[in-house]
Amino acid sequence: MSATRVTTHVGDIELRRLGLGSDVVYLHSAVGEGEGLLLLDELARTFEVYAPVFPGYGESAGIEQIDDMEDVAFHLLDLFDRLHLEQPAVVGNSLGAWMAAELSVRYPDRVGALVLVNPVGLHIEGAPIKDIFGRKLDELAGDFFADDSHPMAQMMTMMTDAQPGSLPFDLVRPLVQTMAATARLAWDPYLHNPKLQKRLWRITAPTLVVRGAQDTLVPPAHAAAYVDAIADARLCEVDDAAHLLALEKPAELAALVRDFASAA
Amino acid sequence: MRVFSFHLMPYPALPPDYDGPAWVTVPNRLYDPAVGHEIYNRYLDELVYAEELGFDGVCVNEHHQNAYGIMPSPNLMASILARQTTRLKIAVVGNALPLYDPPTRVAEEFAMIDNISGGRLIAGFVVGGGPEYYSFSINPAHARERFAEAHDIVMKAWTEDGPWEFIGKHYRLRFGNTWPKPMQKPHPEVWIPGAGSLETLEFVARHRYAYMGIPYFHIDVFERQFRLFREACEREGYSYDPLQAGWLTPIYVAETDAEARAQYEEHWWYFVRRLLPGIEITPPGYTSVRSVENILKGLGTFASRLTSWEQVVEGQYAIVGSPDTVYERLVENIGRLGTGNLLGLFQLGTLPAELTRRNLDVFAAEVLPRLRQRFPEGAKVLAA
Numbered sequence: 001m002s003a004t005r006v007t008t009h010v011g012d013i014e015l016r017r018l019g020l021g022s023d024v025v026y027l028h029s030a031v032g033e034g035e036g037l038l039l040l041d042e043l044a045r046t047f048e049v050y051a052p053v054f055p056g057y058g059e060s061a062g063i064e065q066i067d068d069m070e071d072v073a074f075h076l077l078d079l080f081d082r083l084h085l086e087q088p089a090v091v092g093n094s095l096g097a098w099m100a101a102e103l104s105v106r107y108p109d110r111v112g113a114l115v116l117v118n119p120v121g122l123h124i125e126g127a128p129i130k131d132i133f134g135r136k137l138d139e140l141a142g143d144f145f146a147d148d149s150h151p152m153a154q155m156m157t158m159m160t161d162a163q164p165g166s167l168p169f170d171l172v173r174p175l176v177q178t179m180a181a182t183a184r185l186a187w188d189p190y191l192h193n194p195k196l197q198k199r200l201w202r203i204t205a206p207t208l209v210v211r212g213a214q215d216t217l218v219p220p221a222h223a224a225a226y227v228d229a230i231a232d233a234r235l236c237e238v239d240d241a242a243h244l245l246a247l248e249k250p251a252e253l254a255a256l257v258r259d260f261a262s263a264a
Numbered sequence: 265m266r267v268f269s270f271h272l273m274p275y276p277a278l279p280p281d282y283d284g285p286a287w288v289t290v291p292n293r294l295y296d297p298a299v300g301h302e303i304y305n306r307y308l309d310e311l312v313y314a315e316e317l318g319f320d321g322v323c324v325n326e327h328h329q330n331a332y333g334i335m336p337s338p339n340l341m342a343s344i345l346a347r348q349t350t351r352l353k354i355a356v357v358g359n360a361l362p363l364y365d366p367p368t369r370v371a372e373e374f375a376m377i378d379n380i381s382g383g384r385l386i387a388g389f390v391v392g393g394g395p396e397y398y399s400f401s402i403n404p405a406h407a408r409e410r411f412a413e414a415h416d417i418v419m420k421a422w423t424e425d426g427p428w429e430f431i432g433k434h435y436r437l438r439f440g441n442t443w444p445k446p447m448q449k450p451h452p453e454v455w456i457p458g459a460g461s462l463e464t465l466e467f468v469a470r471h472r473y474a475y476m477g478i479p480y481f482h483i484d485v486f487e488r489q490f491r492l493f494r495e496a497c498e499r500e501g502y503s504y505d506p507l508q509a510g511w512l513t514p515i516y517v518a519e520t521d522a523e524a525r526a527q528y529e530e531h532w533w534y535f536v537r538r539l540l541p542g543i544e545i546t547p548p549g550y551t552s553v554r555s556v557e558n559i560l561k562g563l564g565t566f567a568s569r570l571t572s573w574e575q576v577v578e579g580q581y582a583i584v585g586s587p588d589t590v591y592e593r594l595v596e597n598i599g600r601l602g603t604g605n606l607l608g609l610f611q612l613g614t615l616p617a618e619l620t621r622r623n624l625d626v627f628a629a630e631v632l633p634r635l636r637q638r639f640p641e642g643a644k645v646l647a648a
Contacts, residue, residue: 187405
């Protein structure tokens with residue numbers, strides 16, 4: 001895997017690039033996964049994989065110039081242009097799936113196939129997305145992972161019980177930073193764009209909506225709403241997976257993307 | 265040295281079986297308006313009494329959706345105080361600027377209080393506590409930007425002739441022209457409370473305002489905060505004036521140390537165990553990553569973690585004792601912190617009216633005069 005830096009209009013960002021084949025872009029969730037993400041290696045067996053780190057996450061700059069999904073979509077468009085990505089398949093988990101949808105409604109021609117894994121981005125009356133900004137980390141871990149022995153789930157549980165100030169700040173910093181970036185994008189309106197639902201009809205790419213059967217953060221109605229509103233979309237449910245499915249089921253997700261993208 | 269009586273106006277009647285947070289989601293079915301009627305009036309009386317006792321001023325503050333302090337509008341309280349007092353400074357510490365849209369509302373209401381009181385307002389501006397960003401659903405990542413813009417608008421409203429235009433990222437006013445304007449020129453004294461955000465310290469130093477340290481930390485944390493503040497002033501090219509710094513602390517005085525503790529301790533623990541839980545929630549993006557690091561250093565000593573009275577005394581979380589003890593501890597800490605304003609909380613938690621009054625009486629009779637003698641106006645307070 002090679003990690004490089006790409007200059008974009010808002011600032012320099014990190015990019016992981018690996019494999020050979022047709023283009024796949026992976027957009028990370030609110031935890032900013034990328035480094036050591038097995039999914040990328042799995043995908044790289046058949047695709048040329050581009051995994052950018054969004055401004056504000058990791059070592060990527062420029063978040064202060066991004067306030068909302070309008071800015072997010074333009075940043076992604078800028079990135080695609082710079083990387084000469086004409087019509088890649090785009091895979092996103094959670095926040096990343098929302099970003100992929102925001103790009104797709106504006107520039108449908110720039111997305112060859114769309115894989116939305118536990119997407120957020122919509123408000124559905126009676127089916128609220130659970131809070132991510134004020135709850136304890138061990139509760140969040142329960143929504144993020146079906147298997148609480150996942151290393152990130154373990155880490156989150158360990159951090160829950162730690163006295164403030166007792167952990168080395170280097171351990172805490174990534175979490176502080178990713179949560180701050182996510183708040184900037186998704187505090188209000190909370191994890192949604194009120195205008196997105198009525199724009200979803202503009203998506204023309206074949207779309208696979210993947211839902212973790214144990215995702216307790218986002219109610220099933222959200223995946224269903226995406227499938228209903230996008231012309232060429234279908235739903236696939238993965239067992240033993242919760243919200244951060246890309247971290248929990250890398251091989252299964254890569255296989256789904258492979259089958260879906262080759263058929264598309 | 266100036267001495268103020270600060271009131272949080274706590275809700276003293278949380279049921280014994282409620283053990284949840286006192287903030288944001290504390291169920292409002294627990295609020296009893298009959299209690300509210302009684303305590304709002306009683307607390308106002310306690311503040312008004314400070315005039316008779318010779319204090320320099322009184323302080324009120326703003327919090328929302330909580331039992332810790334039931335003053336969502338400190339300006340209502342301050343306007344009553346403006347009418348019921350004649351001499352006291354009235355410090356509103358402060359208005360949470362990002363929660364007022366447009367922020368000219370703050371310029372208007374503060375100017376009204378300043379006019380009614382004949383120029384006795386001290387204008388406090390706050391970013392708003394972490395819980396308020398949950399209660400108002402305002403994006404905490406915008407807190408500093410909104411605060412900075414709102415501050416500029418209020419200052420423009422007070423010091424520039426209108427109509428003026430302000431086109432910012434968060435606020436846009438095409439026909440700004442605030443009536444009334446404050447009596448004090450160019451504007452009322454400005455105080456900014458903070459809990460250790462470096463951005464806040466630097467902002468206060470840059471504008472030459474006064475920094476009020478928010479209590480409930482170990483005294484060492486305050487010492488560090490005020491040192492950082494003095495350093496921030498030095499970086500701005502000047503030496504801080506002690507009146508630019510204020511130390512807010514709970515105070516309780518009785519005849520003897522033993523009597524003071526016996527009378528005070530249960531009310532202190534109600535405050536710590538029932539009213540503080542939830543106050544420390546810090547929404548993501550509310551402060552910069554470097555400030556989070558600074559705040560986390562202090563949070564381990566936050567009062568809600570205390571379990572014994574010995575810890576309270578050791579960390580100087582509350583200054584409790586005989587007049588001699590209280591005087592000595594105050595002098596020692598003022599010297600350590602270099603603060604020219606003392607903001608005493610003379611009522612806390614469930615401390616009842618009679619004890620609050622006696623506390624104020626003994627403090628005013630036996631501590632206040634000695635403090636005034638020890639720290640004459642304009643004197644340097646920082647111990648060498």
